[in-house]
Amino acid sequence: MPKMTPDEIEDFMKKAFPQARMPTEIEELRDGFVRLRIGVTDRYLRPGGTVSGPALMAIADTAMYYLLLGMIGPVALALTTNLNINFLRAPKLADIIAEAEMLKLGKRLAVGQVTIYSDGSDGPVAHATVTYSIPSDAMRSAKPSE
Amino acid sequence: MPKMTPDEIEDFMKKAFPQARMPTEIEELRDGFVRLRIGVTDRYLRPGGTVSGPALMAIADTAMYYLLLGMIGPVALALTTNLNINFLRAPKLADIIAEAEMLKLGKRLAVGQVTIYSDGSDGPVAHATVTYSIPSDAMRSAKPSE
């Protein structure tokens, strides 16, 4: 059972990263899984009308962070240690859907995979695996921001 | 619909790679998916009784190759260009189950993910993404070995 609700995660993100403006919406959150919808706005565009590679990398990293927050609670200091992404198809000019699935939640490392789609399209536009390092006292102190 | 049956793939592998001795069995093959079972034998062991990392990497590479054979037919010259693997849990002394899923089958590159389990255990022991380069005439000439 998640340790934070979607609303708690979005509140936490706004306070912890006030300048981050990625327009995310949590569509589903359950143990080991989160689905985000990201509205496509001009700043993600590039010539040819596709969402840029760096935007997709930021989305993969964000989706995994949301999933980690949902599963261990508000740990601002969890850090990405590795991200591997394959770009598969050109995104369409539609909302981006990112689905993150936890592969392992250990004491020191969390590893997940993120599959990214254009809304309404067949086949993923990108697939990433992401590893986060978890601070050594996070598993003890983390709890929902009640 | 697969272009080769499990038996055709195993025959092809024996002829193309006679010295490869990985004891694989194709448990399921359908469009975009293959599941292999690999019997654990002494030569994969390492201290602590777990299947070695290099053996898991070879298994990930092999599972993706089997899936590619199933989808495009016998193309001996397809080459791995990138493999990224996360080791998640210590394998048990049980058969290894590898499930490969195609993420994109393009004209020049095929990208898939492989999730590797110990038979009977919860949670994967490793997860890999694998990219194969497809020879430029393979999509034209490849056909089942009828």
Next chain:
Amino acid sequence: MPKMTPDEIEDFMKKAFPQARMPTEIEELRDGFVRLRIGVTDRYLRPGGTVSGPALMAIADTAMYYLLLGMIGPVALALTTNLNINFLRAPKLADIIAEAEMLKLGKRLAVGQVTIYSDGSDGPVAHATVTYSIPSDAMRSAKPSE
């Protein structure tokens, strides 16, 4: 010998990606190598005062693209197919230095590595390997914008 000068690359980037505003400066360009300096501005900051992970990923991707432009000339349609990054140390609030080295420039794929530093610090803050897919007619038609 590079096919584009630093000035030609920066002009090409401004025309091809007018909305990209990463403040890059090419410090050195030679066959198989480029060094970029990226001024740190507010929009890259995150809590704790470090350059964000997504900014480092964008820098790695950009450095490899600049190197590719320098080696094959203006090919707007080269696309990133894979990026793998390890985050090693927290960046300081200093300029970012990115050094890209070509590992292989083939007809279809270019693979390079990018090592990213904080100016004046010991040890890299991140290391990436990046693969670009090259359009099939690029090696014939590409030439400097004379």
Next chain:
Amino acid sequence: MPKMTPDEIEDFMKKAFPQARMPTEIEELRDGFVRLRIGVTDRYLRPGGTVSGPALMAIADTAMYYLLLGMIGPVALALTTNLNINFLRAPKLADIIAEAEMLKLGKRLAVGQVTIYSDGSDGPVAHATVTYSIPSDAMRSAKPSE
């Protein structure tokens, strides 16, 4: 200054992994760097006469492990957590040279890159980045086997 000599590393490997038979020779070992030579034997061959991809992955993993042993002393329980490899050129039928460089040696994670060559050839045949997880008490207890 390395904590183990090449001879100590090779002795340690023979005792810790008696069934591993990779014919390695440490050509150079200094702080943050090791160069291995691996004699090519029949069991690494594949059709076309090249060293197999799985053999190159095992070599990358081994080179990084040797480097870690050299830098922190005999820690049998260090585990690979991530390996990313790009295959660049077909190896020749010549000895394999693997050069491992430490990118970061932290308390919990060690990240390095390994560049693999065919002896006498231009350009690497493969490039890998490898992450090892270090047991939490390894940095205290590790010392050379005096």
